Amino acid sequence: MMASVYFMSKHEGFTGSIKNFTRDFVVTEIDISGNQVSKSTISEDVPRSFVEKTRESVKEPDVSPIIQKTEQDCNSPSPEILDLAVILSQGISDKLEQFVSSLKNGFSSDQELSLGSFTDKHQRANVHRTVKLRFPFLMTTTNQCEIKVKESQDYKELKQLVSEEEADAFFRFTDAKVSGSSYTFLPDDSKEHRTAVHRFLSRRFGKLVETKSFTDQGKTSISVRLRERGKPKKRTAEDCRQEDIYTAFTLCKENLETLEAISYMATELGVLPSDFTYAGIKDKRAITYQSMVVKKVSPERLKEKAAEFERKGIQLFAVRSVSEPLKLGRLRGNHFDIVVRGIKPHIYDGPVPLAYTEDLVKAAVEMVKNTGFVNYYGPQRFGITQRVQSDQIGLALLKEDMVSAVHLFFTPDKGDEPQNQAKRHFLETGNAKEALLLMPESKARERLMLRAMNRYGTGPDGCAQAWLSLPHSTRIFYLHSYCSRVWNEAVAHRLSILGHSVKQGDLVQEVTGTMDDNADTSSNQVILHIHNTFLWWSVLLPMPGNTVKYPENAMGAWYRERLSKDGLESCRFRVNSLKLNVPGCYRPLLAFPRNLDYRLQREQEDGVGNCTEAVDEGGNDKTEDQVKLNLTLNFDLFPSCYATVYLRECVTNL
Template identity: 85%
Template sequence: MASVYFMLKHEGFSGSIKNFTRDFVVTEIDISGNQVSKSTTCEDVASSFVEKTSHSSKKLDASILEKTECTSDPPSPESLHLGVILGPIINDKLEQFASSLKSGCSPDQELSLGCFTNKHQRANVHKAVKLHFPFLMTITNQSEIKVKESQDYKELRQLVSEEEADAFFRFTDDKLSGSSYTFLPDDNKEHRTAVHRYLSRRFGKLVETKSFTEKGETSICVRLRERGKPKKRTAEDCRQEEIYTAFTLCKENLETLEAISYMASELGVLPSDFTYAGIKDKRAITYQSMVVKKVSPERLKKKAAEFERRGIHLFAVRSVSEPLKLGRLRGNHFDIVVRDLKPHIYDGPDPLAYTEVLVKAAMEAVKTSGFVNYYGPQRFGITQRVQSDQIGLALLKEDMVNAVHLFFTPDKGDEPQNQAKRHFLETGNAKEALMLMPESKARERLMLRAMNRYGTGPDGCTQAWLSLPHSTRIFYLHSYCSRVWNEAAAHRLSTLGHSVKQGDLVQEVTGTMDDSADASSNQIHVVTEEEERERAYTLAQVHLPMPGNTVKYPENAMGTWYRERLAKDGLESCRFRVSSLKLNVPGCYRPLLAFPRNLNYQLQRERGEGADNCTEVSDGAGSDKATEDQFKLNLTLNFDLLPSCYATVYLREVMKFMVN
């Protein structure tokens, strides 16, 4: 943030935030005013977050195997270990054979895996090979099993990405009657026709295909035929059979969109099939409501163990009748620990006691007066060289190529994703960059696949952005608008002060958790000269607009500031619509101030590094300074904030200390 205006003049203090993920826990408050459930309704998920993360991988594998053996559904990858079925020598030969086929330098057309006299054992070999190597086909000659390259796979691979081809062949091998697989969005009608024709020719007796459009994106859905069902399904049939599964998502050190991308990939659905009320912090343990479409509760539960390996935990899995809507929440509850508190400047005899006084004064002051309702640094990308608002500005200017280059600007370090980004910017080769990009980087891979298919020119870059879910695309535009709002808030307070001025925009504040962070235009009132003179409104009622195409701007000096600020970025005539990306930013109104609710806090003196050795020290005049130096002061606090308000911004006001 370029400049930060502090509301209050208290001294503040320093401290360490987010030493451990457990020091920053965020729990969503649902539309009914309750914290989302942290308890589970299925046996597949452990009851304690700490217990789950402490399980060894060996125990986890054993639990997965046990669950797989007692179900009639297709085995998971962990249940079919080729090294166990084939033995280490044959397994190594198979991996070498598969690797050489992929690289195009295999001297052999097929490989024998040996003889298997037991029918059940042969079935396991077939399943395991297809599960781990979808591009191979298995052939049985009496009791001998051979593998060779699948021509069907090879043909599909010329039409879609490797990840899609792998997922589709695993889907057909599972043979779950009535199940479906959806390819990534594809706006090229001719290409979709080619895919339809291939599927009809190669799998026509097994599957039926249908193109559908959702949120402006067209995809191909493939469904396994059900016995006794008619060959063609009507749109009404599809609507009636829609399945929605709700759950509480608990994630650790993951972005919400990153977690969704991973789950979508594992479940074979689109990221847009997941709906949520709001995005949560990455550097924290967070609990939030989520709904996924086209996935049953039973199927989602069976994926729980795999998700846990990525720091994703599911609670309260259940069927519901509809998806979630963005913004359908009443706020968030925070449980935070700030460690090793110290005064900013102090060389007196009792720093702990002095710090306690500072903390109590700061907490009470902000509780009463509130804090500037800035968007937090995490909205823009704390550690990234190019922050999300810069990308949003390029998109608003419809400079798709520059926006792609900004998106692929590598951060510091030689991590694989940075190497892949660097390679793309240096060579422009999307295919090679895609091969270097880690599987976990779903957004980057989607864009690279699109540019590999459509090119890296303006049209190809537009297709790259369209390959991302709508919620991801609009996020970058909102980031830019958030940056402008932050600067507007600092300018408003530093130039017009803390009193309400003529031309300000205000809204009545009820003081309940029913308040929204945004206000609709018909609730906004322009302060008159008489109302300023009579002090009819307070600063807590002042709202500033987020730029967009439906908002009005303040009718005072702030209105001029907005116009000049947008013109500075070349947006003086911006309509806040990007038609080519199907994006529209209407704008909204955001309260200038925010207030913590249901605030509780406690100071603790801790001996050394461990919390278990916590010991209170007397504040009396006889305390020994050498003894005092052995202790650290921690602050534990919990509170609620309305939607879109940031706990890190609240702490920054309390501490007068930059918090990320």
């Protein structure tokens, strides 16, 4: 993936293998509300927006540390949630827990608790935000430098109208202030009660949100949307009637690329691949669950095709109507359930007691949990099994060399599969029509491009039309892949020349403003480091783009030299002919696994190489030759963080 790979932790390490079976690598998307997407069908009489809280599994949301200036690739700017015991001290944190307990037990809601004085505004902001995320029913205020908390009267009033779970979800929704998001309360058959909820929301949150009631299959619910700046206060009935049909669902796929699954479903449903929207692309060699929305297809029509999709390794869950598409990057992260098989010490000579290997594994996992790992983009970002990787195509597109980009795209991989024969024929003859006849139906991207070149020719204009035939999300992927390659090289260079600490001129993440009830929680910004007052994990490196600033130290010069090496010294990171724009974003150097749980399992082979019987933890005198050792890991990562990169930090020979 790169010339040098740097690690954060120092441990002996061990070897193992992943993805022996697709069930060994399961990825479940965490939606914008902080919940894992549903794996079971939601009752049809309960309409839900794709950003609504999944009430079967209410979890406290985490906020991604990735700062973005585009909705294409990164998450919106927000600080990483910190442990209250760390930012408040254990004593104050314990007092806060007692205060919360007293409120829940019905004691006076007029009491206040002081969390202490914080002279640093960044620390005050972290306290405000973390308390509100952890306890949405609390209101935080600042008097000079002192922060106090008390029960929110607005929350208390809303809780008299709806359930506690709904009140929590609504307050977290308003605190997040994610542009374009919505929240839907549970169905309510009482018109009088719905009127009371409407009036309360209008009175207390009217400047922030707009509400409406809607009926679906005989059930009426209240939907709440954040107001858009410059938009009318109320949407008209005509606006609502003219909205397109959108159907949301949870896509479960096995051993399929996300775009491959979309192409197949689009063909079967008679719509375009661009009619599908999603929050992120998931691994191919895995079982993955992710949210998806399709335009112009009703829930009934989608369910009719479910049986056909299953034959392709695609399952659909939680099919329901929604009012809007998904946007790339609208997720909180991914949950991983992974099995690492055949674990052995990295350096061993002869039989090794299993107890020794188990201690080795535990030490490595715990160390990486505490130190984090270098936040590299994983090899699947670039197409590790392909002769021509996606960043090479992205570079050609940034140079607006459409013909070269097409030729790179159609470079065949090793093997004599039908798609490789079709690609080889196109490069040798330039005949798009004949190559189209040879290209398998399942290769939707290749067929779209060949069809366009058959119509417009294979010159620069025809190749540009070929790229335009692909969905925008596919075209922009190649540019982002190139920027990801540069970022990987940048972080390796940064660690090699500046080490593992904050340096003068680094870019860091800063939180601005006060986090009281009226504060704009999206006011984070990236600043140039001036004083050595920031923690190491707050250091960011920019993804190249036309709006980012670069570090004012040796890394700034490195970026200029690196882009110049590829002939992009004057690149504006726009390809107008393909309607592509790359503003760039900022990515943390470090990432940390969250909600980490792991366990070791001893298995015995059945004589033909299959592990069938779990072996008791006892018998530490057994060796690797007699018993196989597997490691099961369950953890969460923020968006654009790669589980394979985390595993590489733990395991030295994946």
